[in-house]
Amino acid sequence: MKNILFACCFMAFSSAAFAQEIKGISTTLAAPLDILAFKKAQFSQQEQNQLCAQVKELCQHRDQWRSLKTPDQRLWLLSGADIAQFSSSTTGLKLLKQWHIDISSQEDGTSTGQFLFPKLFPMAQNRYAIAVIDTFSEMYSGGGAGIERASFYELKDSGNTHAFIKNYPFSLNRMIRACFSEQDYESSKGNCHDEDALSLDIRPIKPMLWQFRYRYHLSVSPASDSGEKSYQGSRNLNIDLNKAPQQPNIPETWNYAGME
Incomplete structure (x- = not known):
């Protein structure tokens, strides 16, 4: 009788362990949340004709086509401000969804456009x-700045988009003149600018949670009268995509959006 009970308990335990193991394998096999890069597309003439027949907007600038495949084997195509998703089968490519993002390529004041x-x-x-x-x-006297700000839009199944992060700092490169006299040039030994830069690296951590990794460095000229010192800094921020803050929690100096 004891042997029978032991065997039953062992089988129950083994079944539970096996189920847990299978569950673990299923979790492991779930596609990782990787950022995917669009790359220059290579399509046959037949594939190009299929794509153009379904989304005519894409055919205006075929030289701009960029594509990728997601883990579910869907084909994504990017061209200018248009994005389309296709399925692939023995009968060819079939349009599933498409989105158009309103962007401006026109210069306006300090703005040099969007992409x-x-x-x-x-x-x-x-x-x-x-x-x-x-x-x-x-543009400054003897210097200047290049600034990029990012807004993130969810691509909804309906074909609409939803902005959930707006106007976050994306990159910064700035150079400010520090030498104004012959003595300044001599004392600085050619290092005549204060320079700073900001970069952003994004890492998906889990569903609806990204980590924003900001890196900043400031290089101060010996001739500078800014009162600053050269340094490097970094800050990693976990951003809940359901309720992203209006601006990331970084020093104001890093979050330079241009002169008003």
Whole structure:
């Protein structure tokens, strides 16, 4: 009798352990949340004809075509401000969804236009976003700045988009003149500018949670009268995509958006 009870308990335990193991394997096999890069597309003439027949807007600038495949084997195509998703089968490519993002390529004041950053950002399994980059440039006497700000839009199944992050710092490169006299040039030994730069690296951690990794460095000229010292800094921020803060928690100096 004891042997029978032991055998039953062992079988029950083994079944539970096996089920847990299978569950673990299923979790492990879930597609990772990787940021995917659009790359220059290579399509046969037949494939190009299929794509153009379904989304005519894509055919206006075939030289701009960029494509990628998501883990579910869907084909994504980026061209200018248009994005389309296709399925692939023995009968060819079939349009599933498409989106148009309103962007401006016109210069206006310090703005030098907008563009779609050629990467697909995963929010959750089979749920993606695209980034619109606003670019700005400033010119100073003997210096200048290049500024990029990012807004992230979810690509909804309906074909609509939803902005959930707006106007975040994306990159910065700035140079300010520090030498104004012959003595300044001599004392600085040619290092006549204060220079600073900001960069951003985004890492998906889990569904609806990204980590923003900001890196900043400041190089101060010996002739500078700014009162600053050269340094390097970094800050890693976990951003809840359901309720992203209006601006990231970084020093004000890093979050330079241009002169008003």
